[in-house]
Amino acid sequence: MRKSTLAAGLKAAAEGRQEVVEKPAKEKTDKTVLIGAHYPPEVRRVLFLVQAEPENEGKTLKQLLGEAINDLCAKYRKPQPYNGEP
16 A cells, blocks of 8 residues: 555655655546435435336436436526537
């Protein structure tokens, strides 16, 4: 297991030496955010029923919720942010 950058820096400071610890380059990833709320259990059951419809075969709940967000944005004449990514 690799030591963290902080741990390596603390160890170097405790030993009285200066050490430049390079951070590993992070891969570019698209960030996501959690959007959620608490609803009665019936809401989840109905969402699963929608997912089970033949025309939604293979679609995840995330994809269906993305479509719903786009529909809501269209209703209020706002940009539709969901692009269909799983």
